[in-house]
Structure formats: C-alpha cells, structure tokens
Amino acid sequence: MITVIHGDNTVQSRQFLNDSAKDFVRLEAADLTPESLTQILESSSLFGSDRGVVINHLPKDNFLTILSKNIKQNVFIWEKKSLSAVTCKKLIQLGFVLKEFRLPKIVFQFLNSLTLKDFHATIKTEPVELVFYLLHRRIAQLIQRNPDTKWLKLHRRLLEIDWSIKSGQTDLSLTAQLDLLLAGL
16 A cells, blocks of 8 residues: 655654654655666565555655555655645645645734744643744744844744754753743744
8 A cells, every 4th residue: 555644733743654664665755767776675585574665745646556556555645745736636646645734824823913822832732942942933924924133033043042042051841941932022
C-alpha cells in the first residue's frame, strides 16, 4: 500500500511516519531517478522482504506512475505541507491512501490574536517549540506586509529568545519567555 502523509502539522505527521516505518529505506524525491526507484521497488518484491520505502516529499508525475504500478509495495511518501485538492484527487485515482495531519484551529486563532489566553490554550495541545516556530513565521509574514516598528521589535525579541535558549544563557523555559513576551503586547 502506498500512503501519502501530508499536512501542516509536521510534528504529528513525522511522528506517525516514524512509528509506522521504523526500518524502512529512506529516500529524497529530488535524488530519485526512474531507474533507481524501479530497482528499489523490484528488489524488495523479488526477495520477499517486507522492508518498505519512505520518500521525503512528493515525487514528480513520472515517479507516481512507477509507484502506481507497484501499489502493493509498502511505501510512505511524506510531504511537509497540505496537498491541493487536485493533487489529492489524482493520488486517490492512482490508488494511493492519503493521511492528512492538520493543525488545530486554536493555533491559527492564536497566530491571529497573539493573546496570552490563546497561547495557553494552544500549548495545551501543541508543543511549545512548534508554536514558537509558527509565531516566528507569522511575525515574519506580518513584517513583509507591513514593516511596522512593532513587528520588527517583536521579531528581534523572538530571535533573542531563540538565541538565549539555544546558547543556554537563560534559566527560563521557552514557555515562560513567551509568556513574558505576550504579556507585554
């Protein structure tokens, strides 16, 4: 069975992949050639090995055709973002199974409001490191749209928090530092 794992919740999708495909051969889609993919798929069926294949990122159409001819193989394809409806429909028509991992709505509510209340609700369900990453990305998007001093200061403070944690220069946890940051907004 060929399973395509996708969605914006990369933490959960990676966890699912790691739990499902422990001893699999891991490949990058960008490094594949039609010959190498065919060889890997045929060698595993030839020797009756149940060792599967993980492909990071969705390969191009010609590789999907090769995979669809080997639909009984144990293959996982991992994509770090949600696939479009058109792509999903095409993959389902090829006989692939899709598993999507979405971020909860509270995450987006927090990223739009930037309130302490929504932050605490978000970290109840999602890792604080993921929330930090998404917050950093959201602030960068806001700076691109409107390079206001407020967003630039917030971005700089997020970089300082990141640096202090990675270099061990703080006794405060990431949650505590984000609490202080958001309380000051």
